[in-house]
Amino acid sequence: MRVIVQRVLEASVKVNEKIVGQIGKGYLLYIGIHTEDTTEEVQKMAEKIHNLRIFEDEQGKMNLNLAAVTGSILAISQFTLYGNTKGNNRPSFIEAARPFTAEPLYELLCQLLSKDHPVEKGVFGEHMMIHAINDGPVTILIEI
Numbered sequence: 001m002r003v004i005v006q007r008v009l010e011a012s013v014k015v016n017e018k019i020v021g022q023i024g025k026g027y028l029l030y031i032g033i034h035t036e037d038t039t040e041e042v043q044k045m046a047e048k049i050h051n052l053r054i055f056e057d058e059q060g061k062m063n064l065n066l067a068a069v070t071g072s073i074l075a076i077s078q079f080t081l082y083g084n085t086k087g088n089n090r091p092s093f094i095e096a097a098r099p100f101t102a103e104p105l106y107e108l109l110c111q112l113l114s115k116d117h118p119v120e121k122g123v124f125g126e127h128m129m130i131h132a133i134n135d136g137p138v139t140i141l142i143e144i
Contacts, residue, residue, distance in 0.1 A: 001041045001105075002081045004030040007054050007138035011074045013122040014129040021120030026071030028132050031109060032081025033102035034095055041144045042105050046112035049073075054138050062138075072118040076130060077106045099125055 005027050012022040027049070034041075055064035055071070066073070079102065083091030097105070103124050113119050122128045 001034055001037045001045050001144045002032040003045060003049065003142045004078075004081065005049065005052065005054070005140045005142060006030075006132060007135045008074075009133040009135045011130070011132040013074060013076060013120075014131075015123045015126045020123055021074050023072035023074045023118070023120050025069060025135075026117070027066060027073045028130070028134075029073060029075045030078040030081060031075060031106055032078050033097040033105050034082060035097050035101070037097060037101075037105055039105070039108060042109050043112065044144045045142065046109055048142055048144065049113060050116055052140070052142075054140060066117055072120065073113055074120045074122075075106070075110050075113070076122040076128065077102065077124045 008026060008028045010024050011028040012019050014020065029049070051065055053065050054062050055069045057063040079093060079096040080091070082096035083093055084095060085091050106124060110119050110121055
């Protein structure tokens with residue numbers, strides 16, 4: 001499982017010109033599910049995201065997690081995180097889980113994160129337009 005975490009001041013997602021998810025301060029997550037991922041990886045990822053400390057404290061050090069700043073999450077499914085371009089110019093997505101496997105794991109991650117944080121989502125498998133104001137910029141790649 002791969003998740004790109006962007007610390008944002010605000011973010012939104014549109015499907016067919018309609019906003020389907022929107023947050024203020026928090027994390028914009030791009031979530032890639034691997035063919036071999038299980039609920040165990042999802043649980044580890046949820047814990048890692050929950051505990052991730054990338055917000056600045058009063059000394060300007062990245063020492064605060066999402067709960068400490070009362071932040072929100074916008075979660076976007078992103079199979080292209082498993083695009084492999086080794087030896088090719090056109091990415092291969094063979095390592096990305098198929099929708100019937102990936103969608104339940106994506107939904108489980110969102111459910112686990114929503115126990116501690118407000119979570120907004122994109123629409124799985126749809127063409128989405130993402131708008132974000134990255135704060136910092138701070139962008140972290142987490143792999144489990």
